[in-house]
Amino acid sequence: MAAFKDSKTACVADVDCTAGGKSLCSDNGIRGYPSIKYGDPNNLEEYKGGRDYNSLKEFADKNLGPSCGPNNLDLCDAETTESIKKFQAMPAADLEKEISEKEASLEKLEKDFKTFVEGLNKQYQEETKKKDDAIAEVKASGLGLMKAVKAAGGAASGKSEL
Numbered sequence: 001m002a003a004f005k006d007s008k009t010a011c012v013a014d015v016d017c018t019a020g021g022k023s024l025c026s027d028n029g030i031r032g033y034p035s036i037k038y039g040d041p042n043n044l045e046e047y048k049g050g051r052d053y054n055s056l057k058e059f060a061d062k063n064l065g066p067s068c069g070p071n072n073l074d075l076c077d078a079e080t081t082e083s084i085k086k087f088q089a090m091p092a093a094d095l096e097k098e099i100s101e102k103e104a105s106l107e108k109l110e111k112d113f114k115t116f117v118e119g120l121n122k123q124y125q126e127e128t129k130k131k132d133d134a135i136a137e138v139k140a141s142g143l144g145l146m147k148a149v150k151a152a153g154g155a156a157s158g159k160s161e162l
Contacts (some may be wrong), residue, residue, distance in 0.1 A: 001013065004064070009065035011064075017035075028044050038063060040067055074143060121151055
């Protein structure tokens with residue numbers, strides 16, 4: 001952070017997602033720690049590079065600063081510029097409605113995923129119990145005694161004695 005403290009175009013900040021920054025982290029999809037996000041504060045992207053200082057510094061030097069967006073159309077490709085202009089031309093109420101619908105879609109995706117994971121967890125617990133019960137049954141059927149007899153050399157050699 002110190003390396004960028006005087007930058008006019010880049011902000012490097014630390015947020016504690018377990019305390020005062022909890023809502024900021026939640027709003028930006030932070031689910032695991034440490035997470036690094038970069039880009040437009042309204043459209044952050046996940047950083048997937050190295051975590052050592054040199055990797056982070058190199059990435060920051062190359063990628064932090066002005067980026068494509070409504071205030072920097074010259075940095076955008078033609079398709080993104082067209083999308084931005086389309087959104088800028090929309091009435092504010094329509095844009096807000098679109099944003100709300102997209103956010104609702106994201107919330108539903110997260111909720112559905114959470115439900116799916118909870119189902120998997122329940123299934124995992126049920127299967128673990130079945131396995132543990134089956135293991136206990138096998139052990140209770142004399143496996144330990146069989147191993148003890150074998151180790152003691154007390155098993156019959158397979159020949160009948162008359």
